[in-house]
Amino acid sequence: MTNALLADWTTPFGLPPFDRIADEDFDPAFEAALTDARARIARIATNPEPPTFGNTIEALELADRQLSKVMSAFYVLASTSSNDAREALQRSFSPRLAVYSSEITANRPLFQRIEALWEAREDMDLTVEQARVLMLTHRGFVRSGARLEGKAADRLKSVKERLAVLGTQFTQNLLADERDWSMPLSEDDLAPLPDFLVSAARSAGDETGKRTAVVTLSRSLIVPFLQFSPNRTLREKAWRAWTGRGANGGPTDNRTIAAEILALRDERARLLGYDSFAAYKLETEMAGTPERVRDLLMEVWTHARASADRDGARLTEMLHADGIAGPLEPWDWRYYSEKRRATEHDLNEAELKPYLQLDRMIEAAFAVAHRLFGIEAMPIDVALHHPDARAWEITRDGRHLAVFIGDYFARGSKRSGAWCSALRSQSRTDEEVAPVVINVCNFVKPAEGRPALLSYDDARTLFHEFGHALHQMLSDVTYESISGTSVARDFVELPSQLYEHWLEVPDVLAEFATHAETGEPMPEALLRKVLATATYDMGFQTVEYIGSALVDLDFHAGPAPADPMQRQAEVLDALGMPHAIPMRHATPHFAHVFSGDGYSSGYYSYMWSEVMDADAFEAFLEAGDPFDPEIAERLEAHILSAGGSSDAADLYIAFRGRMPGPEALLRGRGLTG
Known part of the structure; x- marks a missing residue:
């Protein structure tokens, strides 16, 4: 039978034919696609014609399109509907992909062509986008070790391959602990x-x-x-x-894996000539250096710790009033904080939750995007990766823009957390390619026939991930390598965190926060309480986040710790972490940092982006309208549609006229008092 992964996809919108894909299709499809990609790379490298942007850089953009097509379908299934076969495939694919990546950057004739183009860039008639793609391509090769030779090059290749294996193992161990x-x-x-x-x-x-x-x-x-x-x-x-999770002993324990990952990252950075992995990683981010990251985090920490201490003292009084001696413990904070909110603010999650139906919050996210950017979302009936998933066609003025997929419910086979990814990214290098974007969440699935109800935090997560999706779906660039969310890590959270603000716009809640049983809109008194307590317990939330961000930074800003758990304890102790507030993600389950390099030395990026998102939303408030059309148009033109076509700071300045300080962030978190 024909392997569905390798055949032309005649499905609606070119979606993966999930109903015809079997697990046993993936390995032969992967091998065929990998062979094809290697052949294309070889043809580029050995092309007898002098290097041009078209025959080298554009050709590289298209070289592994078939491989990306196969792997995007696989990763969706592996992360949302894992099974033994898919986990085994993932363990097999990760090192093979690492070897393939190393082969490309170690290909001397290929790099010589790129180097020649880089040296001649001033004499080439390149568009702004082409110049950006050339710079990123050249920089990426250099930072991947293209200039290394001999034993150093061989060792870097081995390090990358081992890191790929360890990242996969870390992820699968965590999934096993959560599932079991x-x-x-x-x-x-x-x-x-x-x-x-x-x-x-x-x-x-x-x-x-x-x-x-x-x-x-x-x-x-x-x-x-x-x-x-x-x-x-x-x-x-x-x-x-x-x-x-990840620290229970036995085969799923992640502590020794984390130690090895940190040691290999440190070695990788030093092979490339950097003093630390953080110095290597942050070189291409907006922050630039570990010192600038630490300065921001510590400035916010001072305010957050003071707020958390005040709240902790009040919660401890409540604990003692219940006849419980001793200190407030981490498993007490949320319980007494919820009681305090109900007492002092006359608001509790149980009262609020019936008004936050999943379907209505999805409608709200779409409606906000319509008012800001004029897009429409129409449900479509297509084969997807899981029965719980659903899809919409996204259009504007009758023109197809994208397909959006939502997979919202938790299940044992799904990786924890929430994320946005693209099965296909927008581009038009050789043809117009419309994006296919998926949001994945882990909300509790309701009983049959009952509506899914969200917490306020869940609803914020839904808006957050849809902000990422908009960054993908509104992308309008030529080259896939700078499309959508292909931006600096500490810039990528700007669209997602900015979009969260519209959940708190009174008009949005008034229209879409309707009671699951009566259909009545949220009472005005309750709406006022929700908005008035938007920053409630923000000291706790900020402290647990900064604790994780500073541990991540410390792990990577110097020599790798031999015992990460001991180093984690030392960092938190030096910081003065409150006893009742643990770091949000302890090392053995810190998937952001250890499942791959994405957020390694970069967990701070949420707060770096928040400095901008708080300031960006103030632009709408200054205009007196959260849906101001002129500002929305600037937001799309300079942020959402631009992808990585320019430096992140330049894009933000084009939108706002300047770079912001942390003042709007502190105001937004209620930490200025």
């Missing part, structure tokens, strides 16, 4: 919990094949359990399981 743990709840345990949480726990029990309600390690389930369960023993058990 659940805590049964008795009827007595369920009795004091709000109805939405009881329903979610029963649904999770059904999903995991249990005969009782359970708490799993899905964030959308375990966080509300920590907020609402009065059973301190169960809260501690759940919290320890959640924060102990």
Whole structure:
């Protein structure tokens, strides 16, 4: 039978034919696509014609299109619907892809062609985009070791291959720990919990094949359990399981893997002539140096720690008033914070949640994009990677822009967290290519026939990921390598975090926050309370985030620690981390940093981007309209459609006229008092 992955895809919009793809198709398709890519690279490198932008740089842009086509379909399945076969394939593919990547950057004739073009760039009639792509291509080869020779080049190749293996292993270990743990709840345990949480726990029990309600390690389930369960023993058990992922001993323990990853990254940086991996990694980011990152984080830390200390003292009083001696513990914070919010602000998650239906929040995200950018979203019936996923065609003025896929519910086979990726990125190098973009979340799946209800944090996550999707779907560049989210890591979170602000626009909540049973809009009094408490507990949220960001930075800014767990403890101790607030992602489950190089030495980037997103939204507020058409047009022109076609700072200045300081961020987080 024909391998569906290698055949022409005649599906609507050229989507992967998921209903015809079998796991056994992937390895032969991968090998065929890899062979094709190698042949194309060889033809570029040995082309007897003098190098030109077209026969070298543009040809490189297209060389592995078939491989990308196969692997994009695979990664969606491997990350959202994992099984033993797909995990084995991932372990096989990762080192082979690393070898292929090293072959390209070590290809001397190929690099000589790129070097010749780089030297002649001033004499070439290049467009702005072409000049940018040439610079990025040349820089990428140099930073990948193209100038290394002999033993150094061989060692770098081995390091990259081993890092690919370890990143995959780290991810799969974490998935196994999350999949294998659940805590049964008795009827007595369920009795004091709000109805939405009881329903979610029963649904999770059904999903995991249990005969009782359970708490799993899905964030959308375990966080509300920590907020609402009065059973301190169960809260501690759940919290320890959640924060102990990747550190349970046995074959899924990630601690030695993390140590080896850090050592290899340090070696990689030094082979390339850098003092540290952080210096290497941050060279191409907006921040530039570890020192600038630390300065920003510590400036915000001072305000956040003071706020968290004040809140912690109040929560400790509540703990003691309940007759519990001793300090406030990490498994107590969310429980007493929720009680405090209900008492002092007359607001709790159980009251709010019925107004945050998943379907209505999806509609809200689409409606905001329509008002800002004029796009329309129409549901389409196509074969997708999982029955829970759904798809929409995105158009503007009747013209097809993209396909958007949403996969929102948690399941044991899905990687935790939330993310946006592209099955196909926008480009027009040789033809017009429209993007196919997917948002993946891990919200609790409701019982059959019941609406899916979100926490406010869930709703913010939905808006965040759709902001990333807009960055992909509104991309309007020629070359895929600078398309969509192909930007500096500390710039990529700007569109996503900026989009979160529209969830708090009163008109949006008034229209789309409707009660799941009555259909009535959120009462004005409740709406006011929601908006008034938007920065509630922000000290806690900021402290747990900065703790993780500073540990990540420290791991990579000097010699690799022999014992990352000991070094993590030393960093947090020196920082004065509050006892009751752990870092958001402890090392053994810090997937941002250890599943790949994406956010390594770069977890700070959320806050770096937030400096800009807070300032960017103030542009709308200064105009007196969160949907001001002129500012929305500038936002699309200079940020969302531009991809990586210019330096990130230049793009932001083109939009706003200047670079911002952290003042808007501190105001937005309520940390200026």
